[in-house]
Amino acid sequence: MQPNDGKTLESTVDGKTYQRIPIKTHVVMPDDDLRQVIRKYAEPVVQEGDVLFVTEKIVAITQGRSMLLEEIEPRPLANFLAKYVTKTPHGIGLGMPETMEMALQECGTPRILFAAAAAAVTKPMGRKGDFYRIAGEKARAIDGPTSGTIPPYNKSVVLGPATPQLVAQDLKILLGNKVEVLIVDINDIGGNILGSTLDADLNDHWVRVLKDNPLGQGHQSTPMGVLRQPESTH
Structure with missing residues (x-):
């Protein structure tokens, strides 16, 4: 597990420590199928109990919104x-x-x-x-x-993605319901959770976990990542 340059692998918020594992992909294009991208790159990485976070940008791109x-x-x-x-x-x-x-x-x-x-x-x-x-x-x-x-x-x-809440729910089902999914709009000055399979009351918690933008903002080509609590690693 390697963090992106200038980023750290771990973040502690509200007494909970998370590993933030960036997942590298090809450059996602409008003719890509998001489900296939998730299957190819995220499915081999995620473990039960993880939280998969996906940037709103690749969701929107695969919806033809670029x-x-x-x-x-x-x-x-x-x-x-x-x-x-x-x-x-x-x-x-x-x-x-x-x-x-x-x-x-x-x-x-x-x-x-x-x-x-x-x-x-x-x-x-x-x-x-x-x-x-x-x-x-x-x-x-x-x-x-x-x-x-x-x-x-x-x-x-x-543009922003269409129906991000439904996308999050669909990706959770795609991955066998073993992970939770966040659709995130995170940049180097802050962020928002646009879709989540978790309680909306936790959105502020996840924004703080991701606030330094561990996926980067440019050529990293890591449009998704995994949040994992170290004790759940196996």
């Missing part, structure tokens, strides 16, 4: 709103016209306008994050291209 930048035609409103999005070193977010256009399509223009108006009022007062809180998970889950992303996704926009 598109090249050149396929997106931003409307004038998207060009205007994107200028006011705070850029961070961790990702473009909705700070480019193409990702903002997809947010308008995914969430609806009224909701995005309301979120932008609220942020315009609260941001100067020192409040951060109101835009995404109002825009919702669909907006937060949109991934724009970054220079460190594996091609062709360095020139693509990937």
Whole structure:
């Protein structure tokens, strides 16, 4: 078991220690079948009692929810709103016209306008994050291209996955019900659990277990991993 560069294999949260085992795959493409990817790469690794966590990005890609930048035609409103999005070193977010256009399509223009108006009022007062809180998970889950992303996704926009809760349940059944499954949106500045076969009250616990993004953010090609408590290793 090897962690990704700059990451650690273990995390202790709420008095529980977990090994976080990244699983390397080929570069997942839109014509891949997620179930086959899980069978090929995860099934040989998981043990009974493990928690398999899968990035929302490969779920969305295999659902056909990624598109090249050149396929997106931003409307004038998207060009205007994107200028006011705070850029961070961790990702473009909705700070480019193409990702903002997809947010308008995914969430609806009224909701995005309301979120932008609220942020315009609260941001100067020192409040951060109101835009995404109002825009919702669909907006937060949109991934724009970054220079460190594996091609062709360095020139693509990937939307959040459809029905992540159902995907998590399906993958648990696929693996013989011996593991729990999380569909996660984790990056280098935080994260969310989008789908889980566990109690939703535990979502905050899992976010803290994964908060330093053990799968990495670029060329690692480890879009899934296993959480395992050392005492359950056999």
